[in-house]
Amino acid sequence: GENVEQHPSTLSVQEGDSAVIKCTYSDSASNYFPWYKQELGKGPQLIIDIRSNVGEKKDQRIAVTLNKTAKHFSLHITETQPEDSAVYFCAASFGGANNLFFGTGTRLTVIP
Amino acid sequence: NAGVTQTPKFQVLKTGQSMTLQCAQDMNHEYMSWYRQDPGMGLRLIHYSVGAGITDQGEVPNGYNVSRSTTEDFPLRLLSAAPSQTSVYFCASTDRAGNTEAFFGQGTRLTVV
Numbered sequence: 001g002e003n004v005e006q007h008p009s010t011l012s013v014q015e016g017d018s019a020v021i022k023c024t025y026s027d028s029a030s031n032y033f034p035w036y037k038q039e040l041g042k043g044p045q046l047i048i049d050i051r052s053n054v055g056e057k058k059d060q061r062i063a064v065t066l067n068k069t070a071k072h073f074s075l076h077i078t079e080t081q082p083e084d085s086a087v088y089f090c091a092a093s094f095g096g097a098n099n100l101f102f103g104t105g106t107r108l109t110v111i112p
Numbered sequence: 113n114a115g116v117t118q119t120p121k122f123q124v125l126k127t128g129q130s131m132t133l134q135c136a137q138d139m140n141h142e143y144m145s146w147y148r149q150d151p152g153m154g155l156r157l158i159h160y161s162v163g164a165g166i167t168d169q170g171e172v173p174n175g176y177n178v179s180r181s182t183t184e185d186f187p188l189r190l191l192s193a194a195p196s197q198t199s200v201y202f203c204a205s206t207d208r209a210g211n212t213e214a215f216f217g218q219g220t221r222l223t224v225v
Contacts, residue, residue: 004154104152
């Protein structure tokens with residue numbers, strides 16, 4: 001099956017700085033790559049996703065890049081704010097948002 | 113629109129006890145799934161269903177049973193709880209083709225002592 005690795009496991013940044021989280025995947029058939037934000041005591045919530053026919057996608061301060069050749073994708077958060085502090089998970093799947101394989105998570109702390 | 117609702121939020125079981133974790137969605141999604149979340153391991157797929165009457169195993173199915181009698185509900189059963197099943201359980205739903213995002217419930221924190 002698919003194996004998704006995520007780095008770093010923890011990340012601290014100053015408010016206003018950028019944060020980058022990286023994931024690699026093993027199955028070249030995977031074609032859907034979502035990123036989830038999980039706040040304490042809550043379920044994961046989708047913040048952005050990308051499909052394999054696109055190399056980059058941006059939504060305000062959040063962007064995701066995908067390199068299918070190298071089998072890695074990254075989450076970029078610019079102008080970080082304290083409310084961005086949470087655990088972020090990447091995931092990969094074949095055929096959309098069904099049967100997701102998750103990375104191990106990154107705890108992001110934004111220091112005011 | 114409630115989305116995905118899980119009950120209970122917290123549960124403590126003794127080894128060998130049985131229980132059912134409930135999951136309901138009101139988005140008319142055909143696809144529903146159960147994940148468990150353990151420290152340092154992300155979320156792992158337990159079982160999933162592509163529609164009423166159809167279920168299949170995910171990555172870590174042992175010790176769990178599921179059934180899908182309606183589109184709305186997808187309960188997860190632990191027939192004989194073990195300490196290794198101590199985890200946070202999440203239910204998710206999406207359309208059958210996976211074209212919509214996966215919506216997750218708030219989770220059930222289960223402790224088996």
